[in-house]
Every structure is written in C-alpha cells, then in structure tokens.
Amino acid sequence: MIYQRAALREFANTSIAVFVALLAVMLTTQLIRLLAEAAGGKLASEAVLALMGFAAINYLPTLLSLSLFIAVLLSLARAYRDSEMVVWFSSGLSLTAWIRPVLAFALPIVLIIAVLSIFLSPWAISKSLEFRQKMKERDDVSQVAPGSFKESSMADRVFFVEAVAGDERLVKNVFISSMQHGKLGVMAAARGYQQLMANGDRFLVLENGRRYEGVPGQADYRVMEFERYAVRVETRESQGFVETPKSLPLQKLLENPTPPNLGQILWRVGVPLAAFILALLAIPLSFVNPRAGRANNLIFAILIYMIYSNLISISQAWVSQGRLSFGMGVWIVHAAVLVLLLLLFFRRLTVFSWGRLWR
Numbered sequence: 001m002i003y004q005r006a007a008l009r010e011f012a013n014t015s016i017a018v019f020v021a022l023l024a025v026m027l028t029t030q031l032i033r034l035l036a037e038a039a040g041g042k043l044a045s046e047a048v049l050a051l052m053g054f055a056a057i058n059y060l061p062t063l064l065s066l067s068l069f070i071a072v073l074l075s076l077a078r079a080y081r082d083s084e085m086v087v088w089f090s091s092g093l094s095l096t097a098w099i100r101p102v103l104a105f106a107l108p109i110v111l112i113i114a115v116l117s118i119f120l121s122p123w124a125i126s127k128s129l130e131f132r133q134k135m136k137e138r139d140d141v142s143q144v145a146p147g148s149f150k151e152s153s154m155a156d157r158v159f160f161v162e163a164v165a166g167d168e169r170l171v172k173n174v175f176i177s178s179m180q181h182g183k184l185g186v187m188a189a190a191r192g193y194q195q196l197m198a199n200g201d202r203f204l205v206l207e208n209g210r211r212y213e214g215v216p217g218q219a220d221y222r223v224m225e226f227e228r229y230a231v232r233v234e235t236r237e238s239q240g241f242v243e244t245p246k247s248l249p250l251q252k253l254l255e256n257p258t259p260p261n262l263g264q265i266l267w268r269v270g271v272p273l274a275a276f277i278l279a280l281l282a283i284p285l286s287f288v289n290p291r292a293g294r295a296n297n298l299i300f301a302i303l304i305y306m307i308y309s310n311l312i313s314i315s316q317a318w319v320s321q322g323r324l325s326f327g328m329g330v331w332i333v334h335a336a337v338l339v340l341l342l343l344l345f346f347r348r349l350t351v352f353s354w355g356r357l358w359r
Helices: 002-039 045-081 086-092 095-137 250-255 259-285 294-321 326-358
Strands: 149-151 157-164 170-180 182-195 204-212 222-233
Touching: 002 045, 002 170, 045 086, 045 095, 095 149, 095 259, 095 294, 095 326, 157 204, 170 204, 170 326, 182 222, 204 250, 259 294, 259 326
Parallel strands: none
Antiparallel strands: 149 157, 157 170, 170 182, 182 204, 204 222
16 A cells, blocks of 8 residues: 555655664764773774674664664654644544554564574674684784883883884884893884794894893993894783673573573563564554644653663573573563553554544
8 A cells, every 4th residue: 555655665764864873873882982992902903993893783683673663653753743643543544554564664674683683693792702802812012003102911011113114014113111030121123023933932023222221220230232132922822702691602592591591592582572562562652742742752662662671681680690480581571561562552542432432
C-alpha cells in the first residue's frame, strides 16, 4: 500500500539521521578518551584509529537499537502533530494497523543487531584486547615518538629522539638517561638505529656520541666519546591477554555455562529482543497532543528506554553473580515490558474508541 511505502521511507530517513548523529557522538567520545591515553603514554598513537574501529563495532548494536526506537517514535509523532493521524482514524483504521509497516522496517535491523551482538561485538572486544596487549609488548625504543621523552617500562631509562631519518629505523639526535649501579649515565649521539642479533637479542646502536657517567651531586664524573655504542633493549615477553566473558565467542560460552558466561549470553540475546520490543513500544508512545508540548512523549520514551536497558543490565549482573537463574533472567524483564506494551496499546485504543462513540 502507498502509506506503507511512505512510512518505510520516512522510517529509513529518520533512522539514518539519528544513527549518524549517535555514531558521531560515540566516535568523538572514544577519540577524546583514546587521545588522552595516547598523550599520557598509556597507548601508542598509531593504535588510536584501530581501537576506534573496534569500539564502533562493539557499540553498533546499542546505536542501531536506539536509532530504530527513535526513528519509529519521531515518525509517528510527526504524523500526530501534522494531524495525519486524524485522517488515519477517521478512515476507520486502527492504531494496530501500524504494526505491519513497523515490523517490515524493524525486522531486518533486528536481525543485523542480533548478528552484531552475538558474533561481531565479542570479536571486536577480543581484537581490541589483543591489539592493546601487542602494543604493551613492544620494546621501549619502538614506542619513542620524535620530540617527546619516553620512560622505559622498568623506569630505569629515559629516551628522547629529536627526529626520524628517511628510514623509520634511523633516528637523529638521540638522548638516553639511565641509572646503573647507583651511577647516572647520560648518552647523547648524533644518530642511532636498532639492530637485531642472530640469537634474538635487540640492541640500540648509537653512533658519534658521548657518555657522561657519575653520581648525582658529585663532581667526579667521567666523559667518554664513542663512535659506536650498543645498548641492549629489553623486550617484554608475550603474556597474552586475559579473556573475559565479553570477548568469548558464543560457542565457548555455551561449552562452559558458568554464571558469568550465562549472564553474557543473556545480554547478547537481550539486545536484539529489546530492539524488537522497543520498535513496537514506540507506536503507542508516539501519541502527541498538538496543543501540548512536543517533547513530553520523547522524554518519556527515552526514560522508558533507559529503564529497560538498566533492567537488562541488572538481570545480567544478578545471573552472573548467581542471584538469579538464567531461565528467569532471560525473560522476566522482556515479559514486563511486553505487559507494558499491551497496556499502552489497550489504553490508546480505548481512548480512540470512546472518542468515536462520543462523536
């Protein structure tokens, strides 16, 4: 029908606009947080974009769910404000007639949310943890950025590189401060590079420089000039990353049904199910009195969304702690919202029926 095609087109346009806005806010927030970590030396600057990508995949189910809910809500609220619903009800159509076009629009998105929540989001979290671990396992020299001081992981050396030459392995004007056997050693060289030996040992080779060695506060220090000086670089051993229920694939969660794993399964299944229920819940919540404030229903709808999401989180936490059985936790919150959905539909249909009878 014509109204269904028009409704689907409006749902799609509104959801795209809302999703782009929410995605921009999420990416901006993640960028600020990751740049703060990079500025503090906790994260390599080249890892920012990769971690932003993993975070975007992880948050996609929530963003799509909220976009779907707001798109249906705003589209139907506009129909109320423009008095299109008056024509709709005057034609003998009921509010329940909107269920079909809403489901036609929502079901493909809910399917995408399910795939993201159950499979892709855990993969993104796992890759993010793995990527962060690889960044931590790099040797101290490879993490040095030109123009900034970098302290080693053991807090016994400080590196400074003024610039990087044509080859990224070559650096110019190198400064190294180290403490050995109670003596402070300071080395300055015109250039340096990394060298990997046959046995796997890694060295930072300095050329054409000087070394100052002595005890701080005493004048008896030594000055040595060298053409070539090799400093052994300690490379941290690979320890792997600790997997959490959030990063485990669904198959491993099912193979080991511990309370934390069952809680994670509840969350992954609950996200697409909540998106489906919220899309239907937006139909009765979209009622707007043109003579009243336009933002009242939107505020109320966002409040319901927040309560719904928090209740799912609480049920997940209780299942993870063993305070609630998985069978009870997986349906109790959604059943309560379904009852609310039926009550809102009944109230709205009753109001319209009494209005027609009175006229």
